[in-house]
Amino acid sequence: MKNNLPKEPKRDKKNKREIMFHGIPASPGIACGTVMLVHDVSSALLDSKEYKNIPPEQVEEEVQRFKSAIEETRVEIKELRNRIQTSLEHHEANIFDAHFLIVDDRMLMNEVCMLITKKQIPAETAFSQTMQKYIAAISAVADPYLRERAADVKDVAARIISHLQGKGKFQLDHLPGPCIIAAKDMTPSDTALLDRANVLAFAIESGSKTSHSAILARSMKIPAIVGMNRFVECLEDGDSMIVDGFLGIAILNPTKDTIELYQQKEKSKAKLYSELLRETQLQSETTDGYRIQLAANMESADNIADVKKYGAAGVGLFRTEYLFMNTDTLPDEEEQFEVYRKVAEAADGQPVVIRTLDLGGDKLSRALGAYHEQNPFLGLRAIRLCLDNPSILKTQMSAILRAGSFGNVQMMFPMISCMDELNRALELLEEVKSDLKNSNLKFNGKMKIGIMIEIPSAALIADKLARKADFFSIGTNDLVQYTLAVDRNNERVAGLYQPTHPAVLELIARTTQAASDNSIWTAVCGEMAGDPRYIPILIGLGVRELSMSPLSIGHIRRLIRKISMHDAERIAEKALAADTAEEALRHSLEFMEKNVPEILSSIRGG
Numbered sequence: 001m002k003n004n005l006p007k008e009p010k011r012d013k014k015n016k017r018e019i020m021f022h023g024i025p026a027s028p029g030i031a032c033g034t035v036m037l038v039h040d041v042s043s044a045l046l047d048s049k050e051y052k053n054i055p056p057e058q059v060e061e062e063v064q065r066f067k068s069a070i071e072e073t074r075v076e077i078k079e080l081r082n083r084i085q086t087s088l089e090h091h092e093a094n095i096f097d098a099h100f101l102i103v104d105d106r107m108l109m110n111e112v113c114m115l116i117t118k119k120q121i122p123a124e125t126a127f128s129q130t131m132q133k134y135i136a137a138i139s140a141v142a143d144p145y146l147r148e149r150a151a152d153v154k155d156v157a158a159r160i161i162s163h164l165q166g167k168g169k170f171q172l173d174h175l176p177g178p179c180i181i182a183a184k185d186m187t188p189s190d191t192a193l194l195d196r197a198n199v200l201a202f203a204i205e206s207g208s209k210t211s212h213s214a215i216l217a218r219s220m221k222i223p224a225i226v227g228m229n230r231f232v233e234c235l236e237d238g239d240s241m242i243v244d245g246f247l248g249i250a251i252l253n254p255t256k257d258t259i260e261l262y263q264q265k266e267k268s269k270a271k272l273y274s275e276l277l278r279e280t281q282l283q284s285e286t287t288d289g290y291r292i293q294l295a296a297n298m299e300s301a302d303n304i305a306d307v308k309k310y311g312a313a314g315v316g317l318f319r320t321e322y323l324f325m326n327t328d329t330l331p332d333e334e335e336q337f338e339v340y341r342k343v344a345e346a347a348d349g350q351p352v353v354i355r356t357l358d359l360g361g362d363k364l365s366r367a368l369g370a371y372h373e374q375n376p377f378l379g380l381r382a383i384r385l386c387l388d389n390p391s392i393l394k395t396q397m398s399a400i401l402r403a404g405s406f407g408n409v410q411m412m413f414p415m416i417s418c419m420d421e422l423n424r425a426l427e428l429l430e431e432v433k434s435d436l437k438n439s440n441l442k443f444n445g446k447m448k449i450g451i452m453i454e455i456p457s458a459a460l461i462a463d464k465l466a467r468k469a470d471f472f473s474i475g476t477n478d479l480v481q482y483t484l485a486v487d488r489n490n491e492r493v494a495g496l497y498q499p500t501h502p503a504v505l506e507l508i509a510r511t512t513q514a515a516s517d518n519s520i521w522t523a524v525c526g527e528m529a530g531d532p533r534y535i536p537i538l539i540g541l542g543v544r545e546l547s548m549s550p551l552s553i554g555h556i557r558r559l560i561r562k563i564s565m566h567d568a569e570r571i572a573e574k575a576l577a578a579d580t581a582e583e584a585l586r587h588s589l590e591f592m593e594k595n596v597p598e599i600l601s602s603i604r605g606g
Contacts, residue, residue: 002312011085013557016239016252016253017253018251018252018254018255018258019234019251019252019253020249020250020251020252021203021228021231021234021249021250021251021252022226022228022248022249023203023225023226023227023228023229023231023248023249023250023412024226024227024248024520025224025225025244025245025246025247025248026204026207026214026216026217026218026224026225026226026245026248027202027214027218027221027222027223027224027245028121028223028245028246028551029201029221029222029223029245029246030223030242030243030244030245030246030262030269031200031201031222031223031242031243031245031277032200032240032241032254032263032486033179033180033200033201033240033241034164034179034238034239034240034241034288034499035179035180035182035235035237035238035240035241036171036175036176036179036181036182037182037183037232037234037235037236037237038178038181038182038183038186038263039230045145045293045497048194052202052543053119053120053121054120054121054122055120056120059116059117059120059517059588060124061122061519062116062123062480063113063116063117063123065123065164066109066113066116066123066127066164067109067113068114068163069123069160069163069164070103070160070176072089072110073103073156073159073160073163074103074104074165075162076159077099077100077103077156077159083183090318092322095405096532096582099152099308101153101159102152102153103154103156103160108130108134111128111130112126112130112161113126115129115130115500116315117334123164124161124164124165126565127157127160127161128157128161131138131157135150135154135157137152138150140593142403144498146586150328150507152313153601155375162555164255172194172195173194173195175194175198175199176198177198178198178199178200179198179199180199180200180201180202180203180241180243181194181199181201181202181203181234182200182202182203182204182231182232182241183203183204183205184204184205184232185205185206185230186202186204186207186411188437192513196220199220199222200222200223200243201217201222201223201224201243202214202217202222202223202224202225202226202243203224203225203230203231203241203243203246203250204224204226204227204228205226205228205230205231205232206226206227207226212263213455214226214449216486217245218549221245221551222245223243223245223246224243224245225243225244225245225248225249225250225593227248228250231250234252235252235605238251239252240252240253240254241253241254241546242258242259242262243263246603246604260416267600267601268601270445272598272599272602273554276554276555276557276558277310277554278336279311279554279557280309280310280311280548280553280554280557281311282561283561284555284557284560284561285560285561285564286539286560286561286563286564286565286568287561287563287564288564288565289567290291290539290565291544292539292544292545292546292560293313293314293316293496293544293545293546294311294312294313294545294546294547294548294553294556294557294560295312295313295314295315295316295317295351295353295523295545295546295547295548296310296312296314296315296316296547296548296549296550297315297316297317297319297525297547297548297549297550298315298318298319298343298552299319299322300319300322301343301346302342303550304342304346304347306550306551307347307550309550310351310550310551310553310554311423311553311554312547312550312553313349313350313351314351314352314353314408315343315347315351315352315353315547316351316353316473316523316525316546316547316548317353317355317473317506317525317547318340318352318353318354318355318374319355319356319358320336320354320356320357320358320396321357321358321359323335323336323339324357324359325359326403328473330392330395332395333395333398333591334394335487336396336397336399336400337398337402338401338403340354340399340403341402341403341406341407341408343403343407343408343520344403344404344406344407344408344409345406347407347408348407349407349408350408351408351409351410352408352409352410353406353411353412353450353473353523353547354385354400354403354409354410354411354412355398355412355413355414355452356383356393356411356412356413356414357382357385357386357392357393357414358381358382358414358415359381359385360379360380360381360382360384360385368371369414369445377481377487381415382414382415383413383414383415383416383425384415384421385423386425387421387424387425387428390413390428393425393428394428394431394432394435397411397428397429398432398433398435398436398443400446400447401432401433401441401443401447402436402441402442403434404443404444404447404595405442405443405444408451409444409447410447410448410449410470410471411426411429411447411448411450411474412449412450412451412471413450413451413452413456414452414453414454414475415447415452415454415463415478416451416455416458417455417457417458418452418457418458418461419461419464419465419468422451422465422468422469425466425589426449429449433445448471449468449470450467450469450470450471450472450473451465451473451601452472452473452474452475453465453472453473453474453475453476453479453481453507453511453526454474454475454476454477454479454526455478455479455482456458456482456483456507458481459479459507459508459510459511460507460510460514462510462511462515463514463516463517463518465514466514466515466517466518466520467518470520470545470563471515471520471522472512472514472520472522472523473522473523473524473525473545473547474508474511474512474516474522474523474525474526474543475522475525476499476504476508476525476526476527476528476529477526477527478503478526479504479507479508479526480497480498480499480526481587483501483503483504483507484496484497484498484501484504498581499527499528499531499534499581500534500537500578500581500582500584500585501578501581501584502576502579502581502584505541505576505584506576508524508538508541508543509541509542509572509576512541512542512543513544516542520546521545522542522544522545523543523544523545523547524538524543524545524546524547525547525548529546529547529548529552529556530548530552530556531552531603532548532555532556532559532592532596532599532600532603533588533589533592533600533603534583534588535556535559535560535563535565535588536559536563536568536571536572536587536588536591536592537568537571537572537575537585538572538587539560539563539565539568540565540567540568540569540573540575541571541572541576555599555602555603558596558599559592559596559599563591563593563595567591571587571588571591572576574587575587575588580593580594
């Protein structure tokens with residue numbers, strides 16, 4: 001456990017007591033340390049009602065001071081972008097593109113200069129008044145993508161105000177020592193520039209599992225909790241805290257007994273982690289000899305090292321959305337081809353399943369333009385968006401087919417809901433093959449083509465879809481969401497998000513049966529695949545490949561090696577017959593308690 005606490009928790013004159021806060025677990029792990037508060041960037045904007053007028057002879061000087069702050073901010077943003085490009089994935093650096101647009105907005109800057117001149121007010125006040133108006137307008141729009149841009153505006157505004165005040169923005173890339181970052185929110189540039197060597201954990205008031213800070217925490221492999229309502233107001237810099245990213249708990253001012261308890265939990269987890277790493281070469285097969293393929297989900301080409309480290313049998317889901325996000329231009333065929341080729345070659349003959357573009361809903365792209373939808377998760381997203389923009393899909397298909405000449409690459413279409421969508425996608429694929437052949441470009445014309453089963457309609461017609469697909473991959477995240485009509489990121493209905501709901505299990509069983517009847521295989525690539533509690537049920541229902549975060553592979557491998565297919569099928573049969581999600585899950589938990597208690601304990605936070 002990353003530990004920065006003294007042997008005795010600090011006690012000052014306020015005699016602080018231990019307090020427990022609950023949030024949303026965003027990244028697993030446990031950390032003990034001292035708190036470093038990151039203040040809300042919007043607080044940098046001054047109260048526009050409180051200011052003193054400046055004398056007329058100072059107006060020009062004030063205008064020049066404002067222009068200098070703009071230029072200093074522009075230089076700073078450029079330096080930050082260059083630093084990110086050398087330390088992180090290229091697409092992370094694109095978050096600063098919007099920042100350049102703001103500091104280069106002549107209309108906005110002219111408005112500030114006019115306020116300084118006409119009202120004879122300080123540059124800070126004029127700028128704050130102007131930016132507050134812009135932020136309010138952006139925050140009020142219906143389009144979710146445009147609303148998110150308010151964070152960019154606040155971020156740049158805070159930098160400019162800091163330069164006007166001669167402070168320079170607090171640099172999170174040079175933290176004074178190991179600490180737990182606590183904040184109401186984290187801007188994209190804050191998270192991208194963090195001094196990673198000294199960040200023990202995140203505890204953030206806002207956000208969800210898909211927020212920028214949560215995603216970064218998972219990539220950094222550090223604990224994180226989000227959705228901590230009215231949390232920061234209870235904290236001070238230097239407070240002692242424990243962050244439990246497994247359970248979504250933060251403990252402020254932990255007692256000596258609490259610290260020792262969590263230290264013991266972390267020791268147990270570290271011991272298990274070390275054991276699981278030594279088992280990476282073992283086969284993931286049941287006690288009666290049934291092989292279950294364990295593959296890795298990948299967010300970008302830079303994650304390939306983890307695939308090998310944790311003994312994954314290839315890449316079961318390579319997400320391509322990052323190539324299209326945080327950029328104002330669409331990636332061309334060559335850019336995509338180089339990324340896919342890199343992954344294919346690095347996989348050393350292991351399968352790599354590349355999913356075509358799955359944008360829409362909670363994933364938006366500047367390059368595709370902003371558009372408002374009343375229900376974005378039920379709107380123009382994934383394969384629908386691609387079929388509506390066939391040139392984008394054909395460009396991506398071409399890059400994937402060409403990469404297939406450099407490894408065992410397979411292609412997968414997301415969010416298929418009917419035969420018409422699959423037929424249209426396959427027609428476009430044939431057009432692309434013809435174009436490549438005419439261009440004398442090398443490609444894999446016999447590439448396996450699969451589809452994601454993540455909509456109830458697809459599961460219900462799986463027997464028909466199986467006749468034209470080489471494999472299925474069940475996306476349980478969306479399948480559960482669409483089947484139960486519940487937003488899993490909405491804490492008010494989160495309790496209704498039940499992966500073992502009888503209806504969900506019935507759809508999974510129907511899908512695996514249709515696949516088996518047509519001699520194709522079924523994988524699962526949603527969060528269920530990486531959660532040991534669901535594995536006995538899934539393999540008992542006929543799933544033969546599980547794709548997950550590389551970090552989860554060791555736990556799943558050990559569980560599979562402790563169960564027989566006979567037991568798994570018995571557990572699945574009981575789960576299907578259950579009336580409730582809790583009853584269905586109980587049979588799996590009973591098996592784990594008896595046979596792999598260490599795995600069950602690890603996912604319960606000790």
